[in-house]
Amino acid sequence: MNNALQIALALGSVAVLLGLMAVVRHLAALWHIGPEVQRKLVHIGTGLYAIMLPWLFPDRWPIYMLVGLTLLVMLVLRLPNSGLGRTLHGVERQSYGDFLLAISVGLCLFLAEDQIFLYVLPIAVLTLADAAAALAGSTYGTRFFKIEEGEKSIEGSTVFFAVTLLIAILCLMLMTGLPPLNIIVLSVMVAAFGTFVEAVSWRGFDNMFLPLGLLIFLAVHANDPLPDLLALASFFATCIVAFKLVAPQLGLTAHAARVYVTAVFLVIAVTAIQNAIFPILVLAAHAWSRTTTPSQSQYPDLDIVVGLAMISFGWLVLGNATQWNAVSFYGMTAMGLMLGFCALAVTGQRVLVRVITLTAIVAGACLLRMIILQLNPDGTNWNGMMWPAVAGMAMLTLGLPSLWPVAFAQARVAKLTLLALAPPLVTYLHAIYSAGVLY
Structure with a gap:
């Protein structure tokens, strides 16, 4: 298939999406279909079409173009006068699921590379299990648990687990050569982890966390020996029990505790243990600052997990795209x-106490960074220790919150993330530019 035909197919795919939405909207008016069912019908249709993309397009770039066009269409559909947009946005709760679904399709396809099961399995779970859980929960749900912006049902989560288990077994049997017992254990772990992610997600973030979490988990552990898989499953169960016990002491809601479990497990499951230390310390530092210097954001405990996830996914994608390892950054x-x-956590202390405390924290963090770099393979330290970048980053993330803590009362996670990201990102881009990657 030549380039012109692939572009035409991408444009036709957008037309198919709009046509599907128009059909669902028309049937909803005839049969009095509710907004939630309308949204899930479009979700299922687009998800099933997305699964076929690797076979429809010989090249990858038209799919990425299609994702970009879809995002643009979704933005237009959010305009107040968009009739078709009500098919997706007629539900009462605020959701970014439409954007995140399109982004996840592109990222999963990019990260899966030639291992097609890493794309098909997560997208199939997101398409079928998520929709089945939502419809089952809204129709048959009788036992509910609370999340920050509503509630979900035990019945829906049970259906999600069953459908995900079936999808995982079929995909791993048909698309991999793994031993049968490994397939069973992996499928149960995928179903359990996926159910946990879906149950704790809010505002449509499951459309990103679920497929990318499953893809990264499978990419790292699909070929693990059986004893390692069983040990990992035991670790996940231990995380759940530990956070359930610790959460009340930290002032975390039950939902936030479940989100923290998911984040910690995913970080530890997909990277070497030493590289998970700082991300876990981020959660601890956030809990400290939330206690001493509360944020005015509505859901700060959820914001930090979103911020940490975006950083993790972003560096993973950038490292894969450039083929220059980004773990150190x-x-x-x-x-x-x-x-x-930490700087925000001590803003209520006297100046001398703050200086001594933060100096000790910086010294400990630098020592910990040195140890982590020494434990990592040489390939991950290709740009050296980067102490000037570390110093610049420390000045930004310590100085601004210490001098103007009131500026971080709102959107704290987003502001701190931008400050923490700027020096390592600039350093990374300069390093690969110097190596000729960006020419």
Whole structure:
């Protein structure tokens, strides 16, 4: 298929999406279909079409173009006078699910590369299990648990687990050569982890966290020996129990505690343990700052997990795109984010106490960074220690919150994330530019 035909197919795909929405909207008026069912019908249709994309397009670039066009269409559909937009946005709760679904399709396809099961399985779970859970919960749900902006049902989560388990078994059997017992254990873990992610997600973030979390988990652990898989499953169960016990002491809601479990497990499951230290310390520093210097954001405990996830996914994608390992830069970003929360945590102390405390924290963080870099393979330290970048990042993330803490009362996570990300990102881009990657 030549380039012109692939472009035409991409444009036709957008027309198919709009046509599907028009049909659903028309049927909803005839049969009095509710907004939630309308949204899930469009979700299922677009998801099933997305699964076929690797076979429809010989090249990858037209799919990325299609994703970009879809995002533009979704933006237009959010305009107040968009009739078709009400098919997606007629539900009462605020959701970014339409944008995140399109972004996840592009990212999953990019990260899966030639291992097609890493794309098909997560997108199939997102398409079928998520829709089945939502429809089952809204229709048959009788036992509910609360999340920050509503509630979800035990019945819906049970359906999600069952459908995900079936999808995982079929995909792994048909698309991999893994041993049968490994397939069973992996499928149960995928179903359990996926159910946990879906149950704790809010505002449509499951459309990103679920497929990318499953893809990264499978990419790292699909070929693990059976004892390692069983040990990982035990670790996940231990995380759940530990956070359930610790959450009340930290002042976390039950929903936030479940979100923290998911974040910690995913970070530890997909990277070497030393590279998970700073991301976990970010969560601890956030909990400290939330106690001593509360944020005025509506859901700060959820914001930090979103911020940490975006940093993690972003560095992963950038490293894969350039083929220059970004683990060290990811660790520096997490270190900066941790320092920012620590600076806010001590703003109520006397100046001398703040200086001594933050100096000790910086010294400990730098020592920890040195240890982590020494534990990592040489390939991850290709740009050296980068102490000037670390110093610049520390000055930003410690100085601004210390001098103007009131500026971080709102949108704290977003502001600290930008401060922590700027020096390592600039350093990374300069380093690969110097190496000729960006020419």
